[in-house]
Amino acid sequence: MGGVSTTAPATAGRDLPHPARTEIRLEAVLHALSDPMRLQIVRELAAERDELTCSHFDLPVTKSTSTHHFRVLREAGVVRQCYRGTAKMNGLRREDLDDLFPGLLDSLLSAAARQAVRLGG
Amino acid sequence: MGGVSTTAPATAGRDLPHPARTEIRLEAVLHALSDPMRLQIVRELAAERDELTCSHFDLPVTKSTSTHHFRVLREAGVVRQCYRGTAKMNGLRREDLDDLFPGLLDSLLSAAARQAVRLGG
């Protein structure tokens, strides 16, 4: 506070609001994953075990829509997002989810993989 | 047609359309369970390991809305419904779901139970 006109140092105003671990609701997680696009994002994020930029994903929608989906995932507590230069990094909140709902994420991922095999190949 | 005036024997025209096992989609299941009301229904259905009538559930909505939620669950392949007299019985499609997505249902139920304890107790 005080007289600092440029309120924050670097990447100011670029923090993204995330729900705390205890604020994550199962219904919101399920809703977030009930969209094919978002489920696909989460699957890729789980496969690569690292953070990925938004632009890494080649989604069949405009960037506006893409932004929307990533926000839904973040607000549901499924992914953690932060800026790194101009890029926005996305990481799965594995630890938080595993702590809240042990085994759920793995079951969901394996269910999605199984369905992909069944329908796609 | 034919001579039979009462077209069908009993509970005629009262069959309910269900998706076949192979038509059940993960996204639809997750969407169905992302509603608190429907998640509660499924939890009760899993607790009592028997079929339950619609009226057994004391939901804070009108009967119209209740009918709607049960239909969503049925069309997603989560529950199987049939008539028994005037009552409509609801049963969890455990076998189908376990075959398609092994472990998923249990993970979901346990996640829901865990959250109920965490928030309610």
Added chain:
DNA sequence: CGGCTCGTACGATAGGCATCGTAGTACGGG
């Protein structure tokens, strides 16, 4: 038959949401 209970069908309503396009902001590099 008459009435009761259970559930359905249909229409209305209000809110949510997936999608787009356009205009704009933040950062890094030449």
Added chain:
DNA sequence: CCCGTACTACGATGCCTATCGTACGAGCCG
């Protein structure tokens, strides 16, 4: 300093859905 890249914000649109109320159909019971 200017430009390109990455992402956002905002408004519009059309669809889906959760909810209700009312009117109705189907089966049971006296």
